[in-house]
Amino acid sequence: MTHYLPAEEPVNGLNNDFTEESDAPLGPEEAPKFSEAVLHASDWTVETIVAQLRRRNIDINPRFQRRDAWDLGKKSRFIESIILGFPVPQIVLAEKKGERGKYLVLDGKQRLLSLLQYTGNAEGPRNAFGLSALDVRPDLARKKFSHLEADPDLEGDLNAFNNYTVRTVIIRNWPDTEFLHLVFLRLNTGSVKLSPQELRQALFPGEFSNFADDWAADSRQLQALLGRSSADPRMRDVELLVRSLSFHYFLNDYRGRMKEFLDYSTGKMNDEWSDMEHSIRSAVDQFASACETIINIFGRERAARKADSKSFNRAIFDVLIFYAFDEKIRAGMQGNPEEVVGVYNETVQQSDFVDAIESDTAGIPNTFSRLDIWGSKLQEAVGLSFNLPRLENKQIRFEGFWG
Known part of the structure; x- marks a missing residue:
C-alpha cells in the first residue's frame, strides 16, 4: 500500500514543475491565418472590471477558485499596489466565439480572481478577505472592501481603488484554438x-x-x-x-x-x-x-x-x-x-x-x-x-x- 505523507509544498524537496515540452512547429501555411485576429487595447477601471466579472462577462469559473495560486499576502499586496497607483501587469482576454462581450482569460486570472474576492463577489473561504502583509500601507491591515465603502476616512482609498485603470488587451476574431494556445504560452x-x-x-x-x-x-x-x-x-x-x-x-x-x-x-x-x-x-x-x-x-x-x-x-x-x-x-x-x-x-x-x-x-x-x-x-x-x-x-x- 502506498503511504501518502501530508506536507507543505514541495514534498521532500521534490520538484513539482513539469519539464518543458516541445510541440510540433506550425507549418508556414498556417501562419497567414493569424493575421485575421484583431487585438484591441483599452484601459478599464477596476470598477468596470469588477462589474464585468459580476455579470460573468469575464469567465472566472468557480471551479478555478479552488485552484487558487496566490496566498492572501500576495493578493493583499496586489490590492495595495492598486490603491497606491503602482503599475500592474496588463490583462489579456479573448472574446468567446459567437458570444459578443463575453471573454476568456489568457493572462491575469489570479489578478482578476483577487479583485473578485476582495470586493466580496467570489465564492469560498477567501471571499471578502481583509488585507494583510502590506509593505507600504500597514494602516490598511485587516481592512476589507466593505470597510473602504463604509468609512468616510477611507473614501480616498476607495476612489483610488475603483478608478484605477488596468491595461486590458482583447483578442477578437481569433482563427482557432492553436492561436490562443500560442498567445497563452x-x-x-x-x-x-x-x-x-x-x-x-x-x-x-x-x-x-x-x-x-x-x-x-x-x-x-x-x-x-x-x-x-x-x-x-x-x-x-x-x-x-x-x-x-x-x-x-x-x-x-x-x-x-x-x-x-x-x-x-x-x-x-x-x-x-x-x-x-x-x-x-x-x-x-x-x-x-x-x-x-x-x-x-x-x-x-x-x-x-x-x-x-x-x-x-x-x-x-x-x-x-x-x-x-x-x-x-x-x-x-x-x-x-x-x-x-x-x-x-x-x-x-x-x-x-x-x-x-x-x-x-x-x-x-x-x-x-x-x-x-x-x-x-x-x-x-x-x-x-x-x-x-x-x-x-x-x-x-x-x-x-x-x-
Whole structure:
C-alpha cells in the first residue's frame, strides 16, 4: 500500500514543475491565418472590471477558485499596489466565439480572481478577505472592501481603488484554438508559467472536463507524483489525467501536435460523455491503480524522472502509464519490481530514448520511439508477450495489448 505523507509544498524537496515540452512547429501555411485576429487595447477601471466579472462577462469559473495560486499576502499586496497607483501587469482576454462581450482569460486570472474576492463577489473561504502583509500601507491591515465603502476616512482609498485603470488587451476574431494556445504560452504572470490545461478547461467546457477537474483535484496519486499535498493551481494534474485517457482511447488519432490532440480528445469525451461515461470512469480507476503501481515501484522521487533530474517528465510518464493502464501488465510489474526498476534505469540512459524525451517530444517519431523502447524493455522485465504500438505510414497504430 502506498503511504501518502501530508506536507507543505514541495514534498521532500521534490520538484513539482513539469519539464518543458516541445510541440510540433506550425507549418508556414498556417501562419497567414493569424493575421485575421484583431487585438484591441483599452484601459478599464477596476470598477468596470469588477462589474464585468459580476455579470460573468469575464469567465472566472468557480471551479478555478479552488485552484487558487496566490496566498492572501500576495493578493493583499496586489490590492495595495492598486490603491497606491503602482503599475500592474496588463490583462489579456479573448472574446468567446459567437458570444459578443463575453471573454476568456489568457493572462491575469489570479489578478482578476483577487479583485473578485476582495470586493466580496467570489465564492469560498477567501471571499471578502481583509488585507494583510502590506509593505507600504500597514494602516490598511485587516481592512476589507466593505470597510473602504463604509468609512468616510477611507473614501480616498476607495476612489483610488475603483478608478484605477488596468491595461486590458482583447483578442477578437481569433482563427482557432492553436492561436490562443500560442498567445497563452508566451505570456507569464510573474515567475509562474501558465498551463495550457487552464485554457483547455475554458475552451472545452462539459461533463468530462468537470469530471476530470474534480477527480484530479482529489487524487492522492497525482499529488504524490507531482510532489504536492493539494490540487495543482495550474491544473497540471488534470492535464496528466487527460493525456493518459487521450492516449488510452485515441492513440490512432494522434498527429504529432500534443495541444491539438488534447483539445480534440477533450472535446470528443465531452460530446460523447453520455456514451463514454461508464468506460471513462472505469478507465480512471485503472489510471489510479497504474499511478499507485508506478509510485510503489519507482518511488515518488524517481517516477517519470530522467536519470539526472528531479523534475517530473510528462513524456516519460506518458509511456509508463500507457502500459501500466493494462491490468495484466500492471500485475506483471507488481510481481517483478526489481526487474522493472532495472530496465527503467537502463532505458532512461539509453541514447535513443534520451533523444526521444529531449527534443520534438510531441512529434510522432519520438512519441512512437518512447512507446516502442519502453514497451520492449517492459516485456523483458515482466516476462509477458503483449502487442506494442507500431508505426505505419508515419502514423502510430495500436489495436490493444492482447489478441
